[in-house]
Amino acid sequence: MRVGMNACLRAGLLGLIALAMVSAQPHKIVFLGSTEGLQGAIQVGAEEARLQADFLNIQLQFEQDRDPAHAGNYADAHAVIVNGTPDEVLEAARALSDPGVPVLNVGTGDNELRTECRANLFHIAPSDKMLADAVAQWRKTHPDAKDVRAQAWHPEFVKFAARELNNRYRKATGMEMSDAAWAVWAAYRLVTTAIVNEPEATPKRLVEYFRDELEFDSQKGVFSTFRETGEMRQALLIVAEGKLAGEAPVRGAAASDDLDSLGVQECKP
Amino acid sequence: MIRTLLLAAVLVAPLLAHEPTHRLFVTNEEDNTVSVIDSRTHELVKTINVGERPRGIGFSPDHSTVYVALGDENAIAEIDSTSLELLRKIPAGSDPEAFAVHPNGHIYLSNEDSGLASVLDPKNGEILAEVKVGIEPEGVSVTPDGKRVMVTSESTSMVHVIRVPEHTIEANILVGARPREVAFSPDGKYGYVSCEVGGEVVKFEVETAKIVARKKLRREIKLVKPKGVRWGPDGRIWVATGRGDVVAVLNADTLELENTIPVGRRTWGMAFSGDGKTLFVTNGLDNSLSVIDVASAKETQKIPTGGMPWGVILDD
Numbered sequence: 388m389r390v391g392m393n394a395c396l397r398a399g400l401l402g403l404i405a406l407a408m409v410s411a412q413p414h415k416i417v418f419l420g421s422t423e424g425l426q427g428a429i430q431v432g433a434e435e436a437r438l439q440a441d442f443l444n445i446q447l448q449f450e451q452d453r454d455p456a457h458a459g460n461y462a463d464a465h466a467v468i469v470n471g472t473p474d475e476v477l478e479a480a481r482a483l484s485d486p487g488v489p490v491l492n493v494g495t496g497d498n499e500l501r502t503e504c505r506a507n508l509f510h511i512a513p514s515d516k517m518l519a520d521a522v523a524q525w526r527k528t529h530p531d532a533k534d535v536r537a538q539a540w541h542p543e544f545v546k547f548a549a550r551e552l553n554n555r556y557r558k559a560t561g562m563e564m565s566d567a568a569w570a571v572w573a574a575y576r577l578v579t580t581a582i583v584n585e586p587e588a589t590p591k592r593l594v595e596y597f598r599d600e601l602e603f604d605s606q607k608g609v610f611s612t613f614r615e616t617g618e619m620r621q622a623l624l625i626v627a628e629g630k631l632a633g634e635a636p637v638r639g640a641a642a643s644d645d646l647d648s649l650g651v652q653e654c655k656p
Numbered sequence: 657m658i659r660t661l662l663l664a665a666v667l668v669a670p671l672l673a674h675e676p677t678h679r680l681f682v683t684n685e686e687d688n689t690v691s692v693i694d695s696r697t698h699e700l701v702k703t704i705n706v707g708e709r710p711r712g713i714g715f716s717p718d719h720s721t722v723y724v725a726l727g728d729e730n731a732i733a734e735i736d737s738t739s740l741e742l743l744r745k746i747p748a749g750s751d752p753e754a755f756a757v758h759p760n761g762h763i764y765l766s767n768e769d770s771g772l773a774s775v776l777d778p779k780n781g782e783i784l785a786e787v788k789v790g791i792e793p794e795g796v797s798v799t800p801d802g803k804r805v806m807v808t809s810e811s812t813s814m815v816h817v818i819r820v821p822e823h824t825i826e827a828n829i830l831v832g833a834r835p836r837e838v839a840f841s842p843d844g845k846y847g848y849v850s851c852e853v854g855g856e857v858v859k860f861e862v863e864t865a866k867i868v869a870r871k872k873l874r875r876e877i878k879l880v881k882p883k884g885v886r887w888g889p890d891g892r893i894w895v896a897t898g899r900g901d902v903v904a905v906l907n908a909d910t911l912e913l914e915n916t917i918p919v920g921r922r923t924w925g926m927a928f929s930g931d932g933k934t935l936f937v938t939n940g941l942d943n944s945l946s947v948i949d950v951a952s953a954k955e956t957q958k959i960p961t962g963g964m965p966w967g968v969i970l971d972d
Contacts, residue, residue: 435791438771439812442790442828547853548810548834551792554769580813583830604811604833604853644879 413446414582415463416575419479420455420470420494427560428568432575434559439579445586447579458482458490465590466578468571470494480508487591491578493570501616504654507594510618511577512570513539517650521623521635524648528639534628540569541624543631547608577603577611577619608634609644616654620646674720677737677971680927680936681722682945683710684962690724691961692740693945695929695936695970698959702740706733712754712796713925713967716778717761722969723778725752725765732763732776737971746781749774754837754967756796756805758820764805766793773807773816775823785823789816795837799862800844808835808849815849817865827865831858839885839893841908848893848908850882857882857895857911871911877902883924889932889950896923896937903937903948915953919946925965930972938965 416436418429433449440447452460455471458479468491469479477500480490490508492500496515521537529535542553542563556564556572564572580603581596582588588596603611607622614620625633634643641648679701680693688708692701708728715722715737722735731745732752748765749772755765762784763776771791775784790812797806804826805818815838817827832854839848840862849858855877859869873880873895881898888894892914893906899922905915920939923946927936935948944958945965 435811438790439814442812442814442816442825443830548792551769551811555791583813602833602854604813606811608853610833610853610855 412587413448414440414465415448415450415461416578417461417464417467418449418451418470418571419453419458419461419467420475421453422451422470424565425470425567425571427556427562428564428571429575431556431559432572435555435572436575436579439583443583443586445583447582455479462486462488464488465582465588465593466491468493468574468578470567470571473497473500476500476508477503477505480505483507487589487594489578489590489594489597491574493574494567498651499655501618501651502653502655504616508617509597509613510616511574512566513537513621513623513649514618514651517618517621518623520649521625521637524635524637524640525625525627525633528637529627532627532632535632536626537623537635538626539566539621539623540564541626541631544607544624546634548606552606573603573605573611573619577601580604609646611646614647614650614652616651618650620650622646623649674718674738676719676930679737680945680968680970681713681735681737682925682938682961682968683713683724683966684943684964685709685711685940685966686963689962690722690735691945691965693959693961695934695972698947698957700960703962704735704740704742706735706742707731707745711966712752712765713969714755714757714763715969715971716757717759719971721778723755723757723763725755727751727753727768732765732778734778746776746778748776749783749786753793754795756798758798758805759802764796764798764807764818766796766807768792768794771809773805773818787816787818787823787825789825790814790828795835795850797838797840797847799840799847800842804862806838806847808838810834810836810852813851813854815847815860817862829860829865829867831860831867832856832870836883837885839887841887846908848885848887850885850895852881852883852898855880855882857885857893857906859911869909869911871906871913873897873900873904873913876913877904877916880904884926884937886926886928888935889928894926894928894935896926898922898924903935903946905953917948917953917955919948919955920944920958925967927968927970929970936968936970938968940964940966 455475459482518537682691707726712725734743751769790809792810815829832851834853877900880900884896902916920942922940925938947957
């Protein structure tokens, strides 16, 4: 009985402390740019993020703004997810570099943008080079392969709980999860993975956390981290002759966990 | 006279304690079967066609019944552990994956695609409670005192601590990426969680839900993906490391890695023999069950199973 009382008291006190923390510091996450075809991904990503935060009494606040040029208005955000052209993404990163708000690129695979290596700029969408490297690895091990392309995601992918994510997305949106949708979902989940692990973190500290500590479950088997360029290390999927054929890093061409065999490694001088 | 004997038999039968059969029961996810193997001779006793996508497996408190979660049939199958007959299937909510049987006989199970932990009374098939947990709930364990049930949610990276019998969430413990299972020290003081994608084992204090130690195994074990975790008969923590293709043995206090035992590919399910001398682990990509001698920490044999063996339990 006494144990029960103690537990009760403790839970009550913890609850009060949690409430005080919540009102003091909501975490704002902003989506910047066109949401065309992406509302489903924003919804699923944000809802899954909120569920995780709710269990820990951490409050999240989601906003959207269709104009990528408005980045400067969100200096109070904890993270800004940008869907835009390479110039728009770079401009957003510049506009938020002083408060040091992390900017997550979900829309462009531009290689050059990766060589900019701005401290607060992170790339969730795979670079064009990352995709090309994956195709090259596949061709090396499958010399007769035709019509090969690499993707960030595939609606028929089932391994590593990809089946579960595909099912959730289908159920919530009635659509198949595209590469772009996956990147948006991943951005929301990645930001909140950092926030729930570091609920007291300033945006600047989140940038450090992304670079040094984050281990994000991309639901592609190997956890993701960021490399020097700000590019997210991730596994890719190989589609050959219109069908899901395998994963990259491609066994035989690279070790299956060697994510650095894919993508942009160097910053511009 | 005969009538009296029959009557006596009817009266006595339910009172007879279940005698251990020393049989291993292995769920084969790909084949939709359960392999029944004699744990002493390592011979296949029977292959039971159980239903679609069998994964989680466990005994009733008296071991007379084997329960099998059938993910694609939204049901729990009941098998008589002596006659090996498939008795019936109980509706168990959407996509049951793993479960634990409470000493009171209730089945606590995770419904993977609906984010729920459900409490099922197998006697009447009634769902007694549903608790909303995180995304992709997976491993379910009951504390030794039966007062708490812990459910991991893989995509929310948490252990949810549920009070019994209130069925309210008492705490949520944020751990590494993709937590799969929880094991407890026999005194119920500590819980040990395997985090598959994080490649780590996290130790927490049950009473306070505070993390007290964590150990990343990636440096020592290539491609490590911890799944099965057990408090071993030697007081160490035994971990099936998935594509690490080894069983890892950790110090229960510090979580330091003390030993690795090479087994087959993608090792997940684990069962110790009653005498604590032998460990059996499933190798999902080799369609086999490794037999490990606990004292020498060596694999002594691989027993063939069905396709993609997932879980294993032993009636010992």
